[in-house]
Amino acid sequence: MSRRTLIVGGGIGGLAAALACARAGAQVELFERAREFTEVGAGIQLGPNVVKILHGWGLKDGLAGVAAFPDRLQVRSALSGAELGVLRLGAVAMARYGSPYATIHRADLHGLLLAALKPQAAVQLNLASPVDRFMQQAEGVTLHAADGREVKGDVLVGADGLWSRVRDQLLNDGAPRTTGHLAYRALVPQSSLPERLRSQQVTAWLGPRMHVVQYPVRGGEWLNVVAIVHGQMHGDVENWDHSANPARLRSAMAATCAPLIDLIDAIDHWRLWALSIRPPMRAANEQAHGRVALLGDAAHPMLPYLAQGAGMAIEDADELGRALATESLDVPAALRLYAGRRWQRNARVQAGAIRNGQIFHAGGVVRWGRDAAMKLLGERLLDMPWLYRGV
Incomplete structure (x- = not known):
């Protein structure tokens, strides 16, 4: 029909x-x-639940050519730098869920979908x-x-x-209503970073009223970094892609550990948007x-x-x-x-x-409890079978 x-x-x-x-x-x-047709310079993560669908649509080879497939997701304290927990990805995710965990540039995923549509005679794009x-x-x-x-x-x-x-x-x-959270995004060639700051895994740094996530894209050649802090945006919140002042982000990160400060300091160009929600x-x-x-x-x-x-x-x-x-x-x-x-x-x-x-940005007793639970339970806390198995 x-x-x-x-x-x-x-x-x-x-x-x-x-x-x-x-x-x-x-x-x-x-x-x-x-x-x-364009997409902004930002990365996204694709759980096995999503990769399974893209593979089913015949995009397996195309996805393999542009995405990265990290072996692990590491959670670290933004204040001390200590490792709090690890979720194994790579072959472990493949064995558990039948599809891998991928990280990809938004524009690359957008381009993959567009390339699949253009030969379709039943599709008209305006x-x-x-x-x-x-x-x-x-x-x-x-x-x-x-x-x-x-x-x-x-x-x-x-x-x-x-x-x-x-x-x-x-x-x-x-x-929608604004949340009071501001997201700073950056994409940088890994070759432009000092060796100690390059990474082929997903890392989430958790701290009071902030967190940072970093992961590879474009086959691992680029690093996507997202820093989310509390604050208000002055200007058009509907236009979510704004240029950002690196000095403000560096000030917000001043109390974090040296490795995270070094990463933020190594990046000069950031985009900013205010997170809104329903x-x-x-x-x-x-x-x-x-x-x-x-x-x-x-x-x-x-x-x-x-x-x-x-x-x-x-x-x-x-x-x-x-x-x-x-x-x-x-x-x-x-x-x-x-x-x-x-x-x-x-x-x-x-x-x-x-x-x-709320958990990522917790302070005080809640932060201590979160860190203790993650150290104790590790992968059992970080894995989400209900989500990654798909529907």
């Missing part, structure tokens, strides 16, 4: 949805407001195509583009991110209603403290394709199936990420 699927948003979630729906036999038309609104009817949905065009389809997918216009019209539940999902109708589905950050924006924002968008896309391929169901029923299978898992990941942020 060829269902005409209209997708708003050309980020990782939108492209993943287009690929999953095309693989399910849908006719896909995607609308991206930017004049070209750039410089902002969308004003949509209308649902019993027999379909009509998308009204900013240039005056009206496009009719069987289903509409809002994959237009945290500040989604599709969500705003569908749910009318207000804007409450964890409360019902299936926040994921889909009628002929309109929400996907990724448009449905369930996630703080980065479980490293699953892109992962949940890709899981959404895979489930959406499966639901729309169920020929015995009409579109509203297929989307109810999609929402019913996704919203509770997404809500659990949202809540877990919020909780992790």
Whole structure:
């Protein structure tokens, strides 16, 4: 059954949805407001739950060519530098979950999805195509583009991110709220760093009111570093990619251990954004209603403290394709199936990420308890079978 699927948003979630729906036999038309497909210079982590889906979509070789596959995730104290716990990745993750743990540049994953879409005759990609609104009817949905065009389809997918216009019209539940957490991001060639600062593993440094995560991307040739501190952004929080003042970050890191200070001092160029959030999902109708589905950050924006924002968008896309391929169901029923299978898992990941942020940034007695528990339990505390096994 060829269902005409209209997708708003050309980020990782939108492209993943287009690929999953095309693989399910849908006719896909995607609308991206930017004049070209781009992704910002930042890395993301892909758990085995996500890598399994990408492999299933035929992207195994392409992913192997651009990602890194760390052997371990190490947690260290940002104050003392002491190792608190280790989660084995690499062959251990492969044996446990059937897929590896990967780290990748966002632009490389975006490019991989785009390259898979371009040869597909059933997919039409529209750039410089902002969308004003949509209308649902019993027999379909009509998308009204900013240039005056009206496009009719069987289903509409809002994959237009945290500040989604599709969500705003569908749910009318207000804007996301800022969290008071600021994220500094940097990507640097490993060859530009002193040998002692280069790394092929994931390292999370935990400290009071801050933490830093570093990991390799681009086959290990580049290092992605994310430092999150408490503070407020002055300016447009919707435009999350701002230039940053390295001196402010270095000041926030002044009380941390020498190895972490050395890493921060070795990087001169940072980008900054304010983290914004919505409450964890409360019902299936926040994921889909009628002929309109929400996907990724448009449905369930996630703080980065479980490293699953892109992962949940890709899981959404895979489930959406499966639901729309169920020929015995009409579109509203297929989307109810999609929402019913996704919203509770997404809500659990949202809540877990919020909780992790509190644990990562804890001070005082809570910090001591966290460190003691991690030293005692190690991998049993860091591994998450409920998440990494997928759905």
